[in-house]
Amino acid sequence: MAQVILVVDDEPDMCWIMSNIIQPQGFNVVVATTGEDACFKFAHGEFSMMFLDAKLPDMEGLEIAKYARHLTGRSPCIVMVSGYHYLDDPVVQKAMIEGLIRDFLPKPFSNEDLIKILRFYTQ
Amino acid sequence: MLGFPLNDFEFQYEKLLNAIPSSVLIIDKKLHVRSVNDNFLLKSQRTQESTVGRSLNEVFPLVILQSTGIEEIIHQVLQNGMAVKGQKMTYRAPGVPIRIYYYSILPFMSEQIMLIMEDVTEQFRLSEEVRRVEGHLASVVESASDIVLSTDSEGRILTWNSAAEKLSGLSAHDVDGRYFFDLCDINQKQSIFQMYQRMKVANASYTTEFHLVTPNNTNNILISWVFSAMKDEYFNTVGIVVVGRDLAERRKLELQLRQSQKLTALGVMAGGIAHEIRNPLAVCSSAAQFLQQTPISEDFQQECARKIQVNIQKASVIIENLLRFSRSSLDTDMVEVDLIAVLKDTMEIVSNQAKVQKIKMHLSLQRTILLVSGVSGLLQQVFMNVLLNAINAMPTGGDIYLVVTVVEDRVIISISDTGIGIPAGELDNIFDPFHTSSPIGQGTGLGLSICYSIIRQHLGSIQAESRFGQGATINITLPVL
Missing domain, CATH: 3.30.565.10 (Histidine kinase-like ATPase, C-terminal domain)
Structure with missing residues (x-):
C-alpha cells in the first residue's frame, strides 16, 4: 500500500507540479486548495506527510498546522512550501522551534530538493 | 478813519495781527523788518528788539535767504506791485525742530511788503505720511509674486501689477480698460461673468482655477484665483480685487x-x-x-x-x-x-x-x-x-x-x-x-x-x-x- 501525501496549495498549477514530482516516486497524492478542505481531508485520512502553503484564501498555513497538531495530539510531519516567507524568516523559525512544521521549502524550488525532503520524512 | 482814535486803531490792529496763526512781517524796500507779529517771534525764538528794525539777513539765516531767493522776490514785488503766493520755505530756528512754511509776499502800503508765513509742517508731514503709505502699499502689490489686479465692478481692469505683467506677457498699458474676462480661458468667460454679477450684491469672495490666456496663446498658465469685492462705506461694490497664483510650481x-x-x-x-x-x-x-x-x-x-x-x-x-x-x-x-x-x-x-x-x-x-x-x-x-x-x-x-x-x-x-x-x-x-x-x-x-x-x-x-x-x-x- 503506497504512502499518501497531502498537498495543500490554493494554486491548482502548484498542486499539479507537486503531484507530478511526488507520484513518480511511488506515493499517492491528495490535493486540497482551501484551509477548510485541508482540515477535512487531514481529519479523514492517513497521511505520511503534508506539504503546506503559507497563505490560503480562508486560513493561514500555520493555522492548519495547529489544527493538525490539536487533532492528533502530536506534531504531524508538515513541510511548509511558500513564496511568502524565506528560510530565516522569524515566522518560519518560530514555527519550526514550536514543532508546528518540520521543514521549510521556498518557492520556486528544485524538484530534486522536494524529492529529498519527501524521501527524508517518509523513510 | 474807523471812528476811534489812532492809537486805539493801532492797538486793535496789533491785537488782530497777533491773533493770526501765521507769521506776519512788514518789510521795507531796504529789506529791514518794520513790524512783526507774536507768531513769528514765537516760531523763530526771537525778541521784538532783535527783529524790528533789523535787516532781513540778521533775522533769517543766510542759507534760507540764499535758497529761497526771497530778497530778490521782495524787490520784484516792490517794483511791479504783483503779489507772489504759495512759495515753500524750510526754516529751522536754533533749538527747535525744522518747520515748513508756505509764504506769500504781498505789496503793502508804499514801498513796503507784507511777508506772510503759514506753518504747514503738520499738513506736510501728514501728506508725506500718506504718500509713504501709498508708496508702501504700491510696492507691496508690485513686489508680490502673485498676480494682483483690480477691476471696476463691470470687470474693466484698473490696476495690473508686475507679476501680472510677467506671467501674462501683457503690460499694464496693454490691458488698461480691457475686460478681465477677455484674458481668461474661453470656457470660463461665462462663469466669471456670472461671478461678477453675483459679487455686485453678495459680500463673498470666490476661489477658482483656470488658465490665463497669454498673447501668443501657446503657453497658457494655470492660475488659482481669488476674487474679492471692494466695498465703499455704503457696502456697494465699487470694484473687484483679483489675486492669482501661478500653480505650475505647486x-x-x-x-x-x-x-x-x-x-x-x-x-x-x-x-x-x-x-x-x-x-x-x-x-x-x-x-x-x-x-x-x-x-x-x-x-x-x-x-x-x-x-x-x-x-x-x-x-x-x-x-x-x-x-x-x-x-x-x-x-x-x-x-x-x-x-x-x-x-x-x-x-x-x-x-x-x-x-x-x-x-x-x-x-x-x-x-x-x-x-x-x-x-x-x-x-x-x-x-x-x-x-x-x-x-x-x-x-x-x-x-x-x-x-x-x-x-x-x-x-x-x-x-x-x-x-x-x-x-x-x-x-x-x-x-x-x-x-x-x-x-x-x-x-x-x-x-x-x-x-x-x-x-x-x-x-x-x-x-x-x-x-x-x-x-x-x-x-x-x-x-x-
Missing part, C-alpha cells in the same frame, strides 16, 4: 509628493506581490525541470510547456499592473475617464495583498460604464490608498464593499471595510497631512491628504464615517459627465 511639488506616496503604497504591497509572483515562478521552474527529464511523454511535454507559458503570463500581468501604478503620470490633463474601469483596475492591483490577508472585495454597480472628467492615474491613486487603508485595517481578514451609486449629477463611491474602524477623535483629522495611526516607518501619513487634494482637483469631495470597532466607510463624490 503642481510640480504635488506631482513629486504623489509619486513618493505611490512608492510607499508599493512598499505596503511588497509581501503580496512576492507571494503572487513566486507561485508562477515555482510552476515554471518545476515544469522546466520536468522537461529536462528523459524519457518524457509527448503529452506531458506539451502540458509542461503550456504551464510555463501561462504562468509567465500571470507573473507578467502582476508586474505590468505595478509598473502602470508606479510610473509617474505626467499627464495631468482632465479627460473623459471611465470611473468603473479605473476602480476595477485598482482592485486588480491590490487583489494580491487582499488575498494574502484573506480579504474579499465586493463590487456593486448600477452601471457598467460611468464617465467622469479626470486624470485616471490620479483617481487610481485615490482608490488604491483607500483600499490599502481598508486592507491594513483588517490584519486578520474581512470584507471590503465597494458601492457605486449615481445621485443626480454626482457619483458616490462608497468603500467600506469590516476592520478596526477609526476612533471618533481621529475622524476629523484623517485627511490632514502627516496624520497616521501606523507605526513609525510604516506610513507617511500623506495618503489620505493626497487623496483629498486629488479629489478636490476633480471638483469632488471625500468624507469618512466610522465607529471604532465597527469598520470605516470612505465616501468619494465626483461630478459625472
Whole structure:
C-alpha cells in the first residue's frame, strides 16, 4: 500500500507540479486548495506527510498546522512550501522551534530538493 | 478813519495781527523788518528788539535767504506791485525742530511788503505720511509674486501689477480698460461673468482655477484665483480685487509628493506581490525541470510547456499592473475617464495583498460604464490608498464593499471595510497631512491628504464615517459627465 501525501496549495498549477514530482516516486497524492478542505481531508485520512502553503484564501498555513497538531495530539510531519516567507524568516523559525512544521521549502524550488525532503520524512 | 482814535486803531490792529496763526512781517524796500507779529517771534525764538528794525539777513539765516531767493522776490514785488503766493520755505530756528512754511509776499502800503508765513509742517508731514503709505502699499502689490489686479465692478481692469505683467506677457498699458474676462480661458468667460454679477450684491469672495490666456496663446498658465469685492462705506461694490497664483510650481511639488506616496503604497504591497509572483515562478521552474527529464511523454511535454507559458503570463500581468501604478503620470490633463474601469483596475492591483490577508472585495454597480472628467492615474491613486487603508485595517481578514451609486449629477463611491474602524477623535483629522495611526516607518501619513487634494482637483469631495470597532466607510463624490 503506497504512502499518501497531502498537498495543500490554493494554486491548482502548484498542486499539479507537486503531484507530478511526488507520484513518480511511488506515493499517492491528495490535493486540497482551501484551509477548510485541508482540515477535512487531514481529519479523514492517513497521511505520511503534508506539504503546506503559507497563505490560503480562508486560513493561514500555520493555522492548519495547529489544527493538525490539536487533532492528533502530536506534531504531524508538515513541510511548509511558500513564496511568502524565506528560510530565516522569524515566522518560519518560530514555527519550526514550536514543532508546528518540520521543514521549510521556498518557492520556486528544485524538484530534486522536494524529492529529498519527501524521501527524508517518509523513510 | 474807523471812528476811534489812532492809537486805539493801532492797538486793535496789533491785537488782530497777533491773533493770526501765521507769521506776519512788514518789510521795507531796504529789506529791514518794520513790524512783526507774536507768531513769528514765537516760531523763530526771537525778541521784538532783535527783529524790528533789523535787516532781513540778521533775522533769517543766510542759507534760507540764499535758497529761497526771497530778497530778490521782495524787490520784484516792490517794483511791479504783483503779489507772489504759495512759495515753500524750510526754516529751522536754533533749538527747535525744522518747520515748513508756505509764504506769500504781498505789496503793502508804499514801498513796503507784507511777508506772510503759514506753518504747514503738520499738513506736510501728514501728506508725506500718506504718500509713504501709498508708496508702501504700491510696492507691496508690485513686489508680490502673485498676480494682483483690480477691476471696476463691470470687470474693466484698473490696476495690473508686475507679476501680472510677467506671467501674462501683457503690460499694464496693454490691458488698461480691457475686460478681465477677455484674458481668461474661453470656457470660463461665462462663469466669471456670472461671478461678477453675483459679487455686485453678495459680500463673498470666490476661489477658482483656470488658465490665463497669454498673447501668443501657446503657453497658457494655470492660475488659482481669488476674487474679492471692494466695498465703499455704503457696502456697494465699487470694484473687484483679483489675486492669482501661478500653480505650475505647486503642481510640480504635488506631482513629486504623489509619486513618493505611490512608492510607499508599493512598499505596503511588497509581501503580496512576492507571494503572487513566486507561485508562477515555482510552476515554471518545476515544469522546466520536468522537461529536462528523459524519457518524457509527448503529452506531458506539451502540458509542461503550456504551464510555463501561462504562468509567465500571470507573473507578467502582476508586474505590468505595478509598473502602470508606479510610473509617474505626467499627464495631468482632465479627460473623459471611465470611473468603473479605473476602480476595477485598482482592485486588480491590490487583489494580491487582499488575498494574502484573506480579504474579499465586493463590487456593486448600477452601471457598467460611468464617465467622469479626470486624470485616471490620479483617481487610481485615490482608490488604491483607500483600499490599502481598508486592507491594513483588517490584519486578520474581512470584507471590503465597494458601492457605486449615481445621485443626480454626482457619483458616490462608497468603500467600506469590516476592520478596526477609526476612533471618533481621529475622524476629523484623517485627511490632514502627516496624520497616521501606523507605526513609525510604516506610513507617511500623506495618503489620505493626497487623496483629498486629488479629489478636490476633480471638483469632488471625500468624507469618512466610522465607529471604532465597527469598520470605516470612505465616501468619494465626483461630478459625472
